[in-house]
Amino acid sequence: MPIEIWLIFILCVMIIASIAALEIKDILSSIIAIGVVGLGVSLSFLFLQAPDLAVVQFLFEIFALIILVRAFVKKEFHQHEETKNNLLISIVTIVVLGLLFLLSLPVFQNLPVFGQPLMTVSEYYLFHGALQTGAANLVAAIILDYRAYDTLGEVTVLFTAIIGTLSILKIRSKEKNRETSNE
Amino acid sequence: MIVYLLCFILFLVGIYGILTKRDLIKIILSIGIMGYAANLMLILFAYRNNSIYPILSEGKAVSQMVDPLPQALVLTSIVIELGTTAMLVALALRLYEKYKTFDITKIRRLKG
Amino acid sequence: MNKEPGMTLIVKTVTRISVWLIILYGFYIIFHGHLTPGGGFGGGVIIALALLNVLLAYGKDFTRKWLNIKLLENFESSSITLFLIVGIIGMAVGGSFLFNFIDKGTLFNMLSSGTILPLNIIIGIKVAMSLFLVVLALAAYNFDKGDEQ
Incomplete structure (x- = not known):
């Protein structure tokens, strides 16, 4: 199949x-x-x-x-109140998204056919990757050797997101500070 | 062709959720759906007929491997997606603490 | 028995045995990242899931006592600096940032592919620590009062 x-x-x-x-x-x-x-x-x-x-x-x-x-x-x-579903908004959104779908149909006809990708850069990686990096896993060769700078940026983004999450969770609101200082 | 269209429909379902839902949790889930669709679309572009995974081993021809470049891009994208999901969850919890609701139409009125 | 935080005795015993096996498996995935599917991202998540297993089974107070949280935070913050240091050594040796300066070795060997192995280990530590710290912060968050305990 x-x-x-x-x-x-x-x-x-x-x-x-x-x-x-x-x-x-x-x-x-x-x-x-x-x-x-x-x-x-x-x-x-x-x-x-x-x-x-x-x-x-x-x-x-x-x-x-x-x-x-x-x-x-x-x-x-779970006890949040039932928001009444606005039917008009849903219908308008579906119609607009349907129009978007129809208008973007020509784009998909210009794309390469499924199963026959453009392999311009990747051919180089496939044929030279094992010799130049010594890694059997070519995906690892790309993310940590050819494009390691991208990975550094990705690690930076992850670091920023995690620091943001920790500071959002650990910060204390103003009212709480006032209560504790009054006590 | 039809696979691309179905993947695009999945992306549109995510946009529909963001535009119409009032619950913050549903909006976070919609952002997740859009991320899945984008990752899957990149990998669909990389597939080559009758080919194998791009990992070398004995007796595998290099000329019959799928495109490894989109796989490398998507691998980093998945990780960032989880980081942003955690950040959105933290923001939603903070908003719940302040307004006691997840309904964005009620969060909109500013107070304090 | 019931007053202890966490789950039942059976879950705790199984966790005590299995958590080290899961961590070992995570390190296996990380160290073979340049030979087999996996690598720093997948192995890091496996280690984070093992620590999360302890957190779910024993409760957050025990986990905070068992692990040195400050040490984990330092690991998490310093791993990105280690990545930069590897890149700068490459610049000093080979003339370009993140140059692969270690000997490539032979294909399919454990110690091959130069800097890919150290960078995989750094990324694995980074992902594991950061994801676990997020879950720990979520567990410490008090939902009713919205304040850290």
Whole structure:
């Protein structure tokens, strides 16, 4: 069976799961539906011959699920009032997004056909990577040798995001400081 | 072709969630969906028919491997995505502490 | 028994045995990053998940006592500097930033591919420590009062 049929099946499951995640009222169910989408992405990476990415995506999906469940699944959070669904806004958004989809159809016809990529830079990496870096895993050769400067930037972004998260969580609000100073 | 279109539809579902949902948690999940779709699209561009993963071993021809460059780009992108998700979660918790709600139409009125 | 924080005795015993195996597996993934799928990102997340396992099973107070949190924070902050130092040594030896200055070795060997192995280890430490610290901060966050305990 060609790989394209498998991919179409997985993508349909992912689209249904993402719509379910957005429409279900219960927070725990929608987080689990997001887990279905992420594991579908991991499975498609496996079909598309990217085992590196499949491993990393699988682990990160589990980690993201733990963070989201730990943060949002609390009893009092479920009692948020039912926001009345504005039907007009939804219909207008769907129409506009549908127009966007139709207008972007010519772009997809100009893209290279699925299964025949443009391999201009990558041919060089494939043929010279093992000799020039000595690494058997060519993805590692690219991220840590040819494009290690990109990886340095990525580590910097991760560092900034983590420092931002820690400072957001640890900062104390003004009112709390006032209360404690009054006491 | 049809695979690209389905992946684009997944991206549009994420945009729909950001534009119409009022719950902050749903907005964070929508941003996650958009990230998944973008990563998957890059890897779809990299696939070559009847080829193997770009890891050398005995008896594997280099000329029959998929494109390793988008894989390297997406590998770093996944990590950044998790960092930003954690940051968004922290911001949402802070907002809940101040306004006691996740509804963005009620957060909008400024106080304090 | 029930007054202790964390989960039941069975979960704690299994965690005590398995956490070291998971950490070992994470280091295996990191050290073979240039030969097999995986590398610094995947292995770092596996180590972070092992520490998270301890956090879920034993509770946050025990974890803070068991691990030296200050040391982890220092590791997390200094790893990016180590990355820069490797790059600057490459500049001094080979004339360009992040030059691969160590001997390449033979293909498919453990000690091959020059600076890729040290950079993988640095990234693994960085990812593991930063992700674990985020989860620890989320666990220490008191949801009702919104303040650190």
